[in-house]
Amino acid sequence: MGRIRKYKNLFSSRNMLILVAIIPTIIFYIVFSYGAMGYAFYLSLHNWTLGEPVRFIGFSNYLKVLKEDPLFYKSLWNTVYYSIVTIPLGGILALLLAVGINGLGKLATLFRAIYFAPVVSSLVAISVVWRWLYQPEFGLINEVLGIFGVPRLMWLQDPNLAMPAVIIMAIWHGVGYTMVIFLAGLQGIPQTFYEAAMIDGANRWQLFRNITIPLLMPTITFVLVTGVIGSLQVFTEMFVLLGTPGSGPLDSTRTIVVHLYQRAFSYFQLGYASATAFILFGIILILTIIQLRLLRTRWEY
Amino acid sequence: MRENVHIDIVKIIEILVLSLGSIVTLFPFIWMISTSFKTPPQIISYPPTLIPKPPTLEYYTQIFTKLNFGRFFLNSGYISVIITASALLTSSFVGYVFAKFNFWGKEVIFMMILSTMMIPFAVTMIPLYLIISKLGWINSHLALIIPGLYSTFGIFLMRQFMSSIPNELREAAIVDGCGEFRTFWSIILPQCKPVLAALGIFTFMWNWDNFLWPLIVLNNEDKFTLPVGLSMFSQQWWTNYGLVMAGATISVIPVLIVFFIFQKQFIQGIVLTGLKM
Structure with a gap:
């Protein structure tokens, strides 16, 4: 506090440091985040389509998306379908793997590395690989299923199978990430809790149910919230696995971002696509707030 | 028993x-x-x-002689390195200032920065595309590098970490006559090596793998990054499975090797960057 007088000089090296750090940062965020978002909102209020004059149309784009675009609802449903299967299934699998691996010593490091390998691999590359695995005539998956007498499946051509095919790959790709997060959470649980419960005669299931799950609740919340935010924006998997633009057979893998990408960059309906993006933003915000509310109130200790 | x-x-x-x-x-x-x-x-x-x-070995020869794979690889590599270096520098510098100094509007500015993490990329990608084309950067790597100069998450992470560094460290250096910039560079920054490594790995991986934005702004094969190149190439040559798999192998294996060598740092990075979000 004795040094306050020194700081009063506007051009002191302390003030210069702050200015050099903060001013460019503010400019960057004004242009690339707030400016861009404001611009997006401006676009969403206009009919902004390549080759047509720009026209202010108020909230018509939003109404059109919500009232006149059956493909939007199709894509919303597909996104929900993808999320509602991938997140719980991937999460449970990751939790089981983490519990299984935890405490295996040297082997744990090996298993962790193996299950994490898909996470560090380029999503485009592994989507290409899975497209080959799903190939109906020569693909490995059909060959293996054939051994068990399953007839050849048209994984990526069948509207009923395309989304499950994407989901299987997405779980394979993402489970290692969630597992590592759970492993970190498990290591934060004091061993004495388990020891005390074991002395009281608790079995493995009881330990899992009454110690692991409640104490892991913050981690589970994190996995759930970030999982929902991510999966509502799923795009690359569809785009590469199903081929441009990723809408799949009978639009069965058309997700919101696939839909929006096509509207924006194939049809150049930028106003319309921006309105769709804001609706997606709204959905993400609402779901995140609901999850945080529900999970916080129920599990705060 | x-x-x-x-x-x-x-x-x-x-x-x-x-x-x-x-x-x-x-x-x-x-x-x-x-x-x-x-x-x-x-x-x-x-x-x-x-x-x-x-x-x-035919497919591998084809990929590097007839196709542009070497180029995709170099493009991805140098872009990811520049963005990572820049994000590390800006994140630690801005994070330091937020952690260790008080100034007018600090909390508001910090919240303004942090809350941009909630904006989905789908919202900003269309206006960014228009801004980038006004600047004449379509098909230029500047379109990838400039928006990547700052990392919101990085600023947040570095502020958290810098807060745990004792104030006395900076004060002692200043009293000893070390300037503010040098104090940051030679006293504070070396304290942050583990967290910088974690953030670096995270940022590099994310940019190496980034797909949607490069797909939008790059349309010339010379400029493609590895994911965009591989995606285009796999659609063009799809039925030549061997060739496409060679392309995928080239994209995946180097990263996997690096991962297996530095496994501990990778996992620590993910845990640190993941859990603190």
Whole structure:
């Protein structure tokens, strides 16, 4: 506090440091985040389509998306379908793997590395690989299923199978990430809790149910919230696995971002696509707030 | 005695199941590599074989001589390195100022920065595309580098970390006559090595793998990054499975090797960057 007088000089090296750090940062965020978002909102209020004059149309784009675009609802449903299967299934699998691996010593490091390998691999590359695995005539998956007498499946051509095919790959790709997060959470649980419960005669299931799950609740919340935010924006998997633009057979893998990408960059309906993006933003915000509310109130200790 | 036997059996079953899962996890990679060395008749032979006999290197020669893969690789590499270096520098500098100094509007500015993490990329990608085309950067790597100069998450992470560095460290350096900028660079920054490594790995991986934005702003093959190049190339050459798998192998294997060597740092990075979000 004795040094306050020194700081009063506007051009002191302390003030210069702050200015050099903060001013460019503010400019960057004004242009690339707030400016861009404001611009997006401006676009969403206009009919902004390549080759047509720009026209202010108020909230018509939003109404059109919500009232006149059956493909939007199709894509919303597909996104929900993808999320509602991938997140719980991937999460449970990751939790089981983490519990299984935890405490295996040297082997744990090996298993962790193996299950994490898909996470560090380029999503485009592994989507290409899975497209080959799903190939109906020569693909490995059909060959293996054939051994068990399953007839050849048209994984990526069948509207009923395309989304499950994407989901299987997405779980394979993402489970290692969630597992590592759970492993970190498990290591934060004091061993004495388990020891005390074991002395009281608790079995493995009881330990899992009454110690692991409640104490892991913050981690589970994190996995759930970030999982929902991510999966509502799923795009690359569809785009590469199903081929441009990723809408799949009978639009069965058309997700919101696939839909929006096509509207924006194939049809150049930028106003319309921006309105769709804001609706997606709204959905993400609402779901995140609901999850945080529900999970916080129920599990705060 | 009996208890021990029981636990061992559970452990053995656990390890068996985990091993089976490991095979399922690794098999797509193994199959990718295997296909990339097979001649066309071997690729479609029934029953499928694992080991190519004889293996062919033809696809790899084609990829680097006739196709632009080397270029994609270099593009991705240098862009990711620049963005990572920049994000590390800006994040630690801005994070430091937020952690260690008080100034007018600090909390508001910080919240304004932090809350941009909630904006989905789908919202900003269309206006960014228009801004970038006004600047004449379509098909230029500047379109990827400039928006990546700052990392919101990085600023947040570095502020958290810098807060734990004792104030006395900075004050002692200042009293000793060290300037503010030098104090940051030679006293504070070296304290942050582990967290910088974590943030670096995270940022590099994210940019190496980034797909949607480069797909939008790049349309010339010379400029493609590896994911965009591979995606285009796989659609163009789809039925040449061996060639496409060679492309995928080239994209995946170097990163996997780096990962297996630095496994501990990778995992720590993910945990640190993931859990603190």
